[in-house]
Amino acid sequence: MTKSCIAAAAALAATLATPALADFPRRPLQVIVPYAAGGSTDLGLRILAETIERLYDGTTVVVRNQPGGGGGIGTSAVVHARPDGYTIGAGAQGPIAILPHVGGAEYGVEDLEYIGIFARSLQLLVACKGAPFTDYDSFIAAAADKAPQIGNSGAGGANHISAEAFAMAAGIKVESVPFGGSAEARTACIGGHIDAMVASPAEALGAAESGQMIPLFVMEAERIDLFPDTPTAVEKGVDFTWSSYKGIIAPKGIPEAELAWLREAVAAVAADPQFIKTMTEMGELVAYEDGPAFEARVTKDAEISREVLESLGLLGMNN
Amino acid sequence: METLSYLAPLFQLEVMWTIALGTLGGLIIGALPGLTATMGVALLIPLTFGMTPVMGLNMLIGIYIGGIYGGCVSSILLRTPGTPASAATVLDGYPMAQRGEAGKALGMATIASTIGGLVSAVVLATLAPQLAGVALQFGAPEYFALALFGLTIIASLSGDILKGAISGILGILISTVGADPISGVMRYTFGVQGFAAGFAFTPALIGLFALSEVFTQIERIGLREPAITLVKDRWPTRGDMRDSRGALVRGSIIGTIIGIIPGTGSGTASWIAYNEARRTSKTPEKFGTGHMPGIAATESANNAVCAAALIPLLALGIPGDVVTAVLMGGLMIQGLAPGPLLFQTNPEVVVGIFGGTFMATIFMFIFGMALIPVFSRILKVPRRLLTMSIVIFCFIGAFSINLNPVDLYTMVGFGVLGWGMQKFGFSQAALCIALILGPMMEANFRRGMLQSGDDLIAMLSGPITLLFLALTALSLCWPMIAARRAARRGTQPN
Numbered sequence: 077m078t079k080s081c082i083a084a085a086a087a088l089a090a091t092l093a094t095p096a097l098a099d100f101p102r103r104p105l106q107v108i109v110p111y112a113a114g115g116s117t118d119l120g121l122r123i124l125a126e127t128i129e130r131l132y133d134g135t136t137v138v139v140r141n142q143p144g145g146g147g148g149i150g151t152s153a154v155v156h157a158r159p160d161g162y163t164i165g166a167g168a169q170g171p172i173a174i175l176p177h178v179g180g181a182e183y184g185v186e187d188l189e190y191i192g193i194f195a196r197s198l199q200l201l202v203a204c205k206g207a208p209f210t211d212y213d214s215f216i217a218a219a220a221d222k223a224p225q226i227g228n229s230g231a232g233g234a235n236h237i238s239a240e241a242f243a244m245a246a247g248i249k250v251e252s253v254p255f256g257g258s259a260e261a262r263t264a265c266i267g268g269h270i271d272a273m274v275a276s277p278a279e280a281l282g283a284a285e286s287g288q289m290i291p292l293f294v295m296e297a298e299r300i301d302l303f304p305d306t307p308t309a310v311e312k313g314v315d316f317t318w319s320s321y322k323g324i325i326a327p328k329g330i331p332e333a334e335l336a337w338l339r340e341a342v343a344a345v346a347a348d349p350q351f352i353k354t355m356t357e358m359g360e361l362v363a364y365e366d367g368p369a370f371e372a373r374v375t376k377d378a379e380i381s382r383e384v385l386e387s388l389g390l391l392g393m394n395n
Numbered sequence: 396m397e398t399l400s401y402l403a404p405l406f407q408l409e410v411m412w413t414i415a416l417g418t419l420g421g422l423i424i425g426a427l428p429g430l431t432a433t434m435g436v437a438l439l440i441p442l443t444f445g446m447t448p449v450m451g452l453n454m455l456i457g458i459y460i461g462g463i464y465g466g467c468v469s470s471i472l473l474r475t476p477g478t479p480a481s482a483a484t485v486l487d488g489y490p491m492a493q494r495g496e497a498g499k500a501l502g503m504a505t506i507a508s509t510i511g512g513l514v515s516a517v518v519l520a521t522l523a524p525q526l527a528g529v530a531l532q533f534g535a536p537e538y539f540a541l542a543l544f545g546l547t548i549i550a551s552l553s554g555d556i557l558k559g560a561i562s563g564i565l566g567i568l569i570s571t572v573g574a575d576p577i578s579g580v581m582r583y584t585f586g587v588q589g590f591a592a593g594f595a596f597t598p599a600l601i602g603l604f605a606l607s608e609v610f611t612q613i614e615r616i617g618l619r620e621p622a623i624t625l626v627k628d629r630w631p632t633r634g635d636m637r638d639s640r641g642a643l644v645r646g647s648i649i650g651t652i653i654g655i656i657p658g659t660g661s662g663t664a665s666w667i668a669y670n671e672a673r674r675t676s677k678t679p680e681k682f683g684t685g686h687m688p689g690i691a692a693t694e695s696a697n698n699a700v701c702a703a704a705l706i707p708l709l710a711l712g713i714p715g716d717v718v719t720a721v722l723m724g725g726l727m728i729q730g731l732a733p734g735p736l737l738f739q740t741n742p743e744v745v746v747g748i749f750g751g752t753f754m755a756t757i758f759m760f761i762f763g764m765a766l767i768p769v770f771s772r773i774l775k776v777p778r779r780l781l782t783m784s785i786v787i788f789c790f791i792g793a794f795s796i797n798l799n800p801v802d803l804y805t806m807v808g809f810g811v812l813g814w815g816m817q818k819f820g821f822s823q824a825a826l827c828i829a830l831i832l833g834p835m836m837e838a839n840f841r842r843g844m845l846q847s848g849d850d851l852i853a854m855l856s857g858p859i860t861l862l863f864l865a866l867t868a869l870s871l872c873w874p875m876i877a878a879r880r881a882a883r884r885g886t887q888p889n
Contacts, residue, residue, distance in 0.1 A: 115724075144588075144595075231579030260657075267531035268531070283712060288734070
């Protein structure tokens, strides 16, 4: 229902907006991805770029990878790009909502223009091989005796924050074990070297089906289709939700017309059936949110991150 | 029999073309310094969207296999490792090229890569599920011990133990720049955001080996250039093959084992294989002077990693190295979840990939052998022109990885460092190994200590850890043992 609404609105917006903006874009758009080529953010953005080129004849979208500094370098490049609408960037949760609190980023949440979110990456907490718990309740009970070791994809990263934020909300203690990326954490999990980890549905699905991991709970408000039998923390009485996202950001000060074109383009892409199909097969949840909703989400995440980092003594450690 | 029928789609002309093109493309990407197999696979994933899984994935595997092999071309001809996997090939390949034996060096590299590739492809096709379980035994302490064992190579690589140790320690110190792997605190970045992830490895490598050589060449300007004889032979002689037999066997086995262990890659494998070939050789002093078995060891090992790294990916859904992690993305885009169930749900894909690794390896051999005379023409370019082009390639290569200007400073800095080290007899290779293994050793030591509650004894008490620690001790004491044995036999140790 909402999907078709968005599609209709996008189609309407397209017909209304296109003639007035026929002069944009005149040259290739450049999307900065703050991570190396091949990761899920990169792949998502490449599919987005391809879809824009297909939907808007004659438009060229170039994806440029600028990894490093936990995404801070590429994001900073977007913040400082010329605000003419031609340079935009991938708005990933880590660099925009978390990194400014850790320090070492020369920008804040307020220094960006938010175009829109086109996909969200859901997260689950899963029990690893040999863990002394097999569901949500036994996990909470076990945590009372001994802090479970929870693997994450990197210190100060999105799923380090989410595991600690959950522990704070649920009133338990956990021991976070940082790895160099989620693939390493997943290996340690399947090998039984950690008790639990924060995983995406795509990372957990095959492993859960073959019994290598047991999903404990979903970090959403409601249960998700891929894991219909897995409860949410909310239903267990803990007010906690968390997901990371893929969106488009731009430098502050883009002219109205260009901003409108970009926002409408992201909405149109998120409503495109072929885009939805490709993204879904990759395990992403296509979920459109407009600029203001995007900004509100980032602001909320930034607040949670600040609290968690403060409690861990990591606030501003790299300033 | 039914299983074999899954191989039929591989022999469609269209599919064979795609694999051949992927392999050739990978070969070229690998030969260009700065462009790695990882990048090739990542950039071409979108091309596979419209292909069938077997076709698309095998094209990517072709790029992977071709890319790892292609790195040897510039290592041998230009002293510029095309990919980190071929950094160790520089040691013996470049001296051979300078002696006018570039063709033979490339021929040996091609044959070694093929043998390594085929051995690990056989292991993949026959033992994947059984071996994948072994890979899971590796936790933080095991990785730490493996990295420590790898670092002992430094002792045997450098003639002068003290200078070798200094090079190695310098490398480890340099590798601590950037975010602390456990707490995320920035170390030694001096506020430069570009150093947040540490010095980028490939630009450092290009500087260390290629740019430093350029500086050395510049110093020699005006001196008479040594005449380089043209490439006539590309097939190693029977004697060469006999000398290299041990290195080939050991390199293939070491590459396969390292490939199966997730998180390690072809860079690590080629150095360990080189060390083992040298350590077990009757003439270790010939290594580093343009000795065929050196090339045989490193090139068989780095290509043996390719198919082996697919073992944990296909059997467990765990990528074996960086390239297979990107390949995993390719699998998932095709709607296939890698893992134990893949063998049941999509046996045609698994068998198709097994077959594809063989096919890509054969294509690699054919293209490699056929192109040797073409590649070798590089050496006909006048030295000054060549030196200038190498500089340009260094800059393009170092910049193209991340488009990060800091990487250029990194490359130039390491170029100056490498030039100085070479001048004063410090081993650049030792520094290179420390840059690869230092971070692996540190992160896993810290992680292991964190997990064991800071109990060192508990952390190091696993059987695999103890095995690698014992190997480390043996490797460190080996020169003494070898000397004593030689003395007992009444011959002089070298």
